[in-house]
Amino acid sequence: MPYQVIAQLNGRNPVLQIRDTSSNQMRLVWEYRKPSELGESVSGELLADLEREEALHDLFRRLFLLTTEQYLRGELSEEDLRSRRHRSIKGSTDS
Numbered sequence: 001m002p003y004q005v006i007a008q009l010n011g012r013n014p015v016l017q018i019r020d021t022s023s024n025q026m027r028l029v030w031e032y033r034k035p036s037e038l039g040e041s042v043s044g045e046l047l048a049d050l051e052r053e054e055a056l057h058d059l060f061r062r063l064f065l066l067t068t069e070q071y072l073r074g075e076l077s078e079e080d081l082r083s084r085r086h087r088s089i090k091g092s093t094d095s
Contacts, residue, residue, distance in 0.1 A: 002022060003027070005017070010031060013031055014032045015031045016028070017030075028061060028066055
């Protein structure tokens with residue numbers, strides 16, 4: 001299933017959209033949540049770091065669920081999954 005990935009900014013917040021081009025359905029919409037306005041205190045910076053990490057975990061959880069849904073519908077084969085896993089492992093070791 002081919003996808004169109006749209007990455008843009010909504011104000012200062014990054015937005016990621018993944019659209020299935022064969023059915024033209026929006027499969028995932030993610031927008032980074034704006035950190036709380038706590039000023040420049042250390043606890044505010046720590047909270048902002050935690051919120052960024054939580055947003056990133058939420059994105060990867062949703063991408064995992066999307067891949068799982070594709071697999072369960074028979075849209076992905078075992079070979080597709082292996083190639084995706086190898087690409088992500090290779091990409092993480094390259095950096």
